[in-house]
Amino acid sequence: MSANLTFDISRNPNPMPPAERQKALEHLGFGTLFSDHMAIIEWDAATGWHSARVAARRPFEIDPAAAVLHYGQEIFEGMKAYRNGEGQLVLFRPEENARRFNASAERMAMPPIPEALFLEAVEQLVRVDADWVPAGEGASLYLRPFMFASEAFLGVRPSQKYIFSVIACPVGPYFSGGAKPITVWVTEDYSRAARGGTGAAKCGGNYAASLAAQARAYEEGCAQVVFLDAAEQKWIEELGGMNIFFVFDDNRIVTPELGTILPGITRQSLLTLAREEGLEVSERPYAFADWKADSESGRLREVFACGTAAVVASIGEAKFEGGSLRMGNGAIGPVTERLHHKLTGIQRGTEADTHGWVRVVS
Ligand SMILES: *Cc1c(COP(=O)(O)O)cnc(C)c1O
Numbered sequence: 001m002s003a004n005l006t007f008d009i010s011r012n013p014n015p016m017p018p019a020e021r022q023k024a025l026e027h028l029g030f031g032t033l034f035s036d037h038m039a040i041i042e043w044d045a046a047t048g049w050h051s052a053r054v055a056a057r058r059p060f061e062i063d064p065a066a067a068v069l070h071y072g073q074e075i076f077e078g079m080k081a082y083r084n085g086e087g088q089l090v091l092f093r094p095e096e097n098a099r100r101f102n103a104s105a106e107r108m109a110m111p112p113i114p115e116a117l118f119l120e121a122v123e124q125l126v127r128v129d130a131d132w133v134p135a136g137e138g139a140s141l142y143l144r145p146f147m148f149a150s151e152a153f154l155g156v157r158p159s160q161k162y163i164f165s166v167i168a169c170p171v172g173p174y175f176s177g178g179a180k181p182i183t184v185w186v187t188e189d190y191s192r193a194a195r196g197g198t199g200a201a202k203c204g205g206n207y208a209a210s211l212a213a214q215a216r217a218y219e220e221g222c223a224q225v226v227f228l229d230a231a232e233q234k235w236i237e238e239l240g241g242m243n244i245f246f247v248f249d250d251n252r253i254v255t256p257e258l259g260t261i262l263p264g265i266t267r268q269s270l271l272t273l274a275r276e277e278g279l280e281v282s283e284r285p286y287a288f289a290d291w292k293a294d295s296e297s298g299r300l301r302e303v304f305a306c307g308t309a310a311v312v313a314s315i316g317e318a319k320f321e322g323g324s325l326r327m328g329n330g331a332i333g334p335v336t337e338r339l340h341h342k343l344t345g346i347q348r349g350t351e352a353d354t355h356g357w358v359r360v361v362s
Contacts, residue, residue: 005041005052005117007124012036012056018131025134028172030309035129035141039121039166043111049164052117054124057167063152067159073149074204075104078308080140081126081168081361083133084349089126089361092308092347094119096265101145104201109158110147118145118164125166126361134170142171142309174310175223181316181332182305184224184239185217186288188321191230192237192260199237199260210240220319224305228288229260235285239305242313243267246286247302247335248294257283266306266343269357273342279335291318295325302333304340312340 015036038057043049068074077097098115133141145166149159190213193199217225229235243264246254274281294300303315314332318325345351
C-alpha cells in the first residue's frame with residue numbers, strides 16, 4: 001500500500017501575497033515565519049501509510065486523548081533546502097535524515113516510514129513552496145518533518161495511529177549574534193541522556209527535558225548548554241541541539257563518540273571533511289577536566305558546535321559553576337572557519353560535491 005502512494009496536491013487558496021512574502025523574507029529570524037503549505041501522511045495499524053497530501057498549512061484537529069499529549073510519542077527531523085548559485089533548489093544528505101528518522105521511530109516504538117516516501121513528502125513540499133526558499137548568505141528553508149501518536153486512548157502502549165507531517169520555515173542565522181562566537185554553560189546538575197535511554201533519538205521529550213538546563217544557561221548569559229554524561233558527570237556529550245568538536249594545537253580534532261549523543265549529520269560530514277583536510281580526527285570520550293586543563297595549557301585552540309540549524313558555531317567561552325574558560329583569543333579559529341566554509345560551500349554549490357551529498361529538488 002505505502003510503496004506507491006500518490007500525493008494529492010492542493011494549493012493554498014489564500015497564500016501570503018507575494019509582496020508581503022518578499023518583505024518577510026528580507027527580515028529572517030529563526031522558527032517564527034512559516035510557508036503556505038504542509039505535507040501530511042497518515043498511518044494506522046490496519047491500512048499502513050495512506051492519505052499522502054500537500055495542502056494549505058493549518059492547525060491539526062486532534063482528540064484531547066491523543067496519545068502524544070499524554071505520553072509524548074513524537075519524533076522529528078531538521079533539514080534545510082538551499083538555493084544554490086545556479087538557482088536550483090537543493091537538499092543536503094536528506095537520505096540521512098530519512099534513515100535517522102526511522103532509527104528514532106524504532107526507539108519510540110513508532111512505525112517506520114519508507115525512506116522514499118519521507119523524501120517525497122519533503123521534496124513535494126519544497127516544490128510547492130519554492131517561492132519560500134530565500135536566497136542569500138546564511139538563508140535557507142528549514143524543513144521540519146515530524147510524526148506523532150494521534151490515537152485517542154489513555155494507557156501506556158504504542159499508539160495505533162500516527163500523523164507524519166512536514167512544515168517549512170524560511171530562516172536566517174540561528175543565533176541572533178550572527179557569526180560571533182557563542183558562550184556556553186556546562187551544566188553539572190542536569191543530564192540529557194543515559195545509557196539505554198533516548199539520547200540518540202530525535203524525540204520531543206529530550207528537548208522538553210533540556211529546557212530547565214537551557215533556562216539556567218540563559219540566566220548565566222550563555223546561548224546554549226553543554227551536557228556531561230549521566231553516569232559519571234565527567235565526559236562531554238553535546239549541546240542541547242548541537243554536537244561539539246575540540247581542535248588542538250597539533251592538528252588533532254576530537255569529538256565525543258556516538259552512543260548517548262544525537263548522531264548529527266553535520267557532525268558526520270565535518271568528520272569526513274576534516275580528514276580530507278589532513279586533520280587527525282578521533283571520536284572518543286573527552287573529559288570536562290581535560291577541557292579545563294587543555295584550555296589552560298593552550299593545547300586546545302578552538303571549540304565549535306555544529307548542527308543543521310546553526311551549521312557551525314564557534315564557542316568563544318565556556319562558563320560553569322564557579323568558573324569560566326576562554327577559548328584561544330575568543331575569536332573564530334582558522335580550523336573552524338575552514339571547515340565551515342567548506343561545508344557551506346558544498347551546500348551552496350561553490351565547492352565541488354565529491355561525495356554526492358547534494359540532491360537537486362528542482
Ligand atoms: C539535531 C541535533 C543535532 C545535530 O544534528 P544534525 O543532523 O547535524 O542537524 C545534534 N544534537 C542534538 C541533540 C540534536 O537534536
